[in-house]
Amino acid sequence: MAQYDFRQVERRWQERWQHDGTFTAADAPDARKKYYTLVMLPYPSGDLHVGHAKNYTLGDAVSRMSRMLGYDVINPMGWDAFGLPAENAAIQRGVDPASWTRANIDNMRRQVRLMGTSYDSTREIATCDPEYYRWNQWLFLRLYERGLAYKRQAPVNWCPQDQTVLANEQVIDGTCWRCGHAVERRNLSQWFLKITDFADRLLADLDGLPGWPERTKTAQRNWIGRSEGVQFSLAVEGADVHIAVFTTRVDTIFGVTFLAVAPEHPAVTAIKAIVSSERAAQIDAFAQSLSSKSELERTSLMEKQGLFTGAFAIHPLSHERIPIWVTNYVLADYGTGAVMGVPAHDQRDFEFAHKHGLAVAQTIAPQGAEIDGPLDAAFLDDGHLIASDDFTGMSSARAREGIAERLMAMGVGSKTVNYKLRDWLVSRQRYWGTPIPIVYCERDGEVPVPDDQLPVLLPPDVPITGEGSPLARDPAFVNTTCPKCGGPARRESDTMDTFFESSWYYLRYLDPHNDRAPWAADKAARWMNVDQYIGGAEHAVLHLLYSRFFYKFFHDRGWVTGRDEPFERLFHQGMLLRNGAKMSKSSANVIGIDETAETNGVDAMRLFLLYATPPEDTMEWSDEGISGRVRMINRIWRACEPHLENNLSQAIPLRELPPMADAREQALIRAVHVAAKSAIDETASRRFHYNATIAKFDEYVNALTALTRERPDSAAVRYAARALPLTIAPFAPHIAEELWSRMGHAGSVHLERYLEVDDRALAQDEITLVVQVNGKVRARMALPTGTGQIEALAAALAHAGLRQHLEGKEVRKQIFIPDKLLNLVVG
């Protein structure tokens, strides 16, 4: 008996699939329904580990399964190749980011193939290719034309030690991830994308995505943060300025005892002009002390601080004088940058008022109750209004309407919707990204690079030191001529956030070599939308929100048709841990693909990754666990081996069930169809709990192994052996292909139709009827399928084991579930 040589077999079929283009998707449609499976494209960091493998194995199984179920499948793959790690490698090791990235892509492509991934390699893309980022720039210009890309001054995270800007995710508890130095805020001129224009659609259309996890939709809803309220303004006493505030609780307006503004608020300048010079100096000092503090520090870590400006605002309804304070906890860029302070009905305001000795005026009382003494915390619920002029006595809900109308009639207020979502900052002072295609001319100002001059190429050989923007220091890149007037001009030296590339890559896969457009509309119409998207939950509000924004823009421009959502169904993978930590080089807990494939084989690795937990769960890697799947592969081989080359003439068509000689053969045939049914159901339901499917295959293989020993030539055994490569193909593709081929088939098993589940095979002649007495299981009886209640009761009464539970008692009630259960209530 020859040992199964997985190394040789796996390598041979991987080369064959690549050579034959087995998984190439044709652009010409056929009679089948299209199916677009997509996994989030990886960053080429160097080496794939089994954590990556967990993600790609699921996508690959879904893709292969869908193809075998009769869909016209497209399953592309690419590289999210721009980003900071390449620059860090450049700084630390002096390598060129481009060469470093290319080498990583080459290595990881090898590893993706080593995993036996069934992706269409003719559609592979790398976002750092000029042929790709050219279209980034083109899309940026289309956004620019519509006013959706714009430049403005904005505060960013800045590390004074490393002399560089940091992304939000690189700020760990207010410090720089690399050097640990406290991060500051700096005002820099930055490019933004106006995602806020789409806030209402991005929110509303979540309701039309039943194929998305609820938690992801909730996360996006929270992030967009829509709130309805009223905006109104208060005049500043003695100055010609008004301060607008936004509130969701306008019913508490008579409880306002102070006005809190952000130190950056524009009205602060006017206020400084009307107060004493000492006050003005104090305000400046207060603003200065906060200017470099990060938002996290100001809002979450620091105590509530404030300074009375010396100025007053006039309450629009009561005409009382309201002291104006500058505070650390009011954010300049949410709402209007100013808040009405209602200590009695807002906990933040309550704490602030207590600390600074401000008045607390209760204007809402619990429904049906009166106030009983001073508050020891803000009263946040709705109720009825007290001490509120002619609104006194109204319910909160009615007062919100009435007060809003009064303010509108007075011309000082309006109903408003506010969003937490802010415009997307896409500028990065980094080298390894897409250059922003804008030049600055002394005469013409900000000028977009014309389409026919794209791409603006990223220059090679730029020194990267980790200090400041590398492109800004490259005169050959920065100095250019104005496309409009031909005069001297300066190129934008910022590059784009890498999330720009990943917001539309799924469209480029559909037309990867197009040099006239990012994609052709007919290709998009052929394949979009993505039927099943698979990736980590960490992108719930980043990539997945940006992509929806882009797709809506594309849809509005008519570049894509159908619905304006890119991803029909979304599935979040669980993480893979080892020793309780996420696999990473820094944790030194990485299990590499190459080593695992070499020692255990790729099929065993794939089976283990699918088998160990449901795919959405966090998984702990286990060196022992994979050995069980190695055994399974070997059992599959031994079970099928007697049915290889010699038995070709005895091939049994899989659609024809062999006659079943006895209960054991029936059980074997049943195991075949139970496993196949599980694979089909888990795919169709999009639950993808292939862990349960593979357990069914264990039972199938165990039954086959046992019966093969006794009667290797029975029709049932031959049928079950020949069905095995076909049914296990999506999960263990290499051994399946090898067995299929050795059984005499010419084509690839992966292009075959999956086994059709036959109800006759699933049916059983005999079932186990559970007999309960007063709800407790007291006996199990083997009975013919379809036994009626009367016969079942008779059998139960005759059952020796039940006598002690029934003797001398009256059966008062029977519950009978056919072929399952008989519950006798006695007393």
Place this chain on the structure above:
RNA sequence: GGGAUGGUGGUGGAACAGGCAGACACAGCAGACUUAAAAUCUGCAGCUCGAAAGGGCGUCCGGGUUCGACCCCCGGCCAUCCCACCA
């Protein structure tokens, strides 16, 4: 503080629709084969009382609904993740 998800043997997990709890596997124990080991095969295995037959308990805890609850409802505990001075 708010929200989401979850809590089942020594371990990973199964039970898809309220109907046999613990499938399948890992680790373990015993046996067969072997000079021996590996590999392979067979058997045992929730806890507990009992020699056995058989009984009692058992899906985080406490209640409830039901003939019957891992599953549904109420209250609590714990864990993980997300959001969090958003006015």
